[in-house]
Amino acid sequence: MSALLEVIDLARSFGGVAAVDGVGFRVGAGERVALIGPNGAGKTTCFNLLNGQLKADRGEVRLDGRVITGRKPRELVRLGIGRTFQIAQSFQSMTVGEAAGTALAVADGRMYSFSRRPADRERVLDLLRRVELAGAIDRPVTALPYGDVKRLDLALALSGEPKILFMDEPTAGMAAGERAALMDRVSRIVAEEGVALLFTEHDMDAVFGHADRVMVMAGGRLIAEGAVDEIRADPEVRRVYLGKAADA
Numbered sequence: 517m518s519a520l521l522e523v524i525d526l527a528r529s530f531g532g533v534a535a536v537d538g539v540g541f542r543v544g545a546g547e548r549v550a551l552i553g554p555n556g557a558g559k560t561t562c563f564n565l566l567n568g569q570l571k572a573d574r575g576e577v578r579l580d581g582r583v584i585t586g587r588k589p590r591e592l593v594r595l596g597i598g599r600t601f602q603i604a605q606s607f608q609s610m611t612v613g614e615a616a617g618t619a620l621a622v623a624d625g626r627m628y629s630f631s632r633r634p635a636d637r638e639r640v641l642d643l644l645r646r647v648e649l650a651g652a653i654d655r656p657v658t659a660l661p662y663g664d665v666k667r668l669d670l671a672l673a674l675s676g677e678p679k680i681l682f683m684d685e686p687t688a689g690m691a692a693g694e695r696a697a698l699m700d701r702v703s704r705i706v707a708e709e710g711v712a713l714l715f716t717e718h719d720m721d722a723v724f725g726h727a728d729r730v731m732v733m734a735g736g737r738l739i740a741e742g743a744v745d746e747i748r749a750d751p752e753v754r755r756v757y758l759g760k761a762a763d764a
């Protein structure tokens with residue numbers, strides 16, 4: 517049986533730096549996979565190759581067996597890839613409802629039509645309910661506390677009804693309690709809706725609590741892959757990344 521996401525020999529260099537150097541892996545439908553590794557390992561570059569932000573020098577990405585390498589981010593949304601947006605940059609002048617409505621319109625492919633008919637309020641509310649943000653529909657995005665910005669970010673990523681969700685450091689900059697709440701919500705959505713999840717994180721509670729499988733990157737390559745307990749116990753992973761933190 518073919519995987520939902522299949523990555524084959526993916527590579528991208530910047531000048532002399534091989535940021536991603538022949539990476540291959542699979543993610544199954546509904547699976548939660550964490551990509552971890554030290555700073556500069558190549559995780560963000562890998563994500564940007566998958567989500568169409570960067571062009572690969574080499575390699576192939578397949579979704580449901582279809583080659584999607586080189587597709588534009590907007591096409592990828594329509595093919596079933598959801599990814600978090602840079603809300604702070606894109607939606608500063610909007611309310612929460614307008615931001616969600618815009619994301620739904622983009623996902624529908626109506627964004628550049630003459631009518632620019634906004635998504636109806638019920639649909640926007642449904643999307644916001646999934647991330648427990650319906651009560652904030654008329655609030656300006658700029659007035660949201662940081663944890664709610666992250667929830668909105670998640671809502672926008674879900675707007676295209678993705679088969680797989682890419683989240684690059686979803687809990688970065690959040691307080692510990694907020695981090696746990698966000699990851700619990702993400703895990704619930706993934707379980708209830710059958711969406712697969714690929715995420716990077718430096719917070720090991722989020723990784724070990726919410727991943728079915730963990731992949732470890734260092735120097736542009738995958739150096740280990742396995743279930744949470746295997747990765748925790750892997751001597752090479754402890755040496756390059758987890759170190760003494762794993763004993764805590």
Ligand SMILES: Nc1ncnc2c1ncn2[C@@H]1O[C@H](COP(=O)(O)OP(=O)(O)OP(=O)(O)O)[C@@H](O)[C@H]1O
Pocket residue numbers: 530533534535553554555556557558559560561562
């Ligand atoms: N646009 C770019 N131009 C030049 N070098 C880059 C660029 N993007 C990434 N790199 C380099 O590629 C390597 C991998 O960086 P990347 O950001 O993908 O790592 P990362 O694992 O996401 O790190 P972090 O955990 O700190 O976010 C690093 O050496 C980085 O300096």
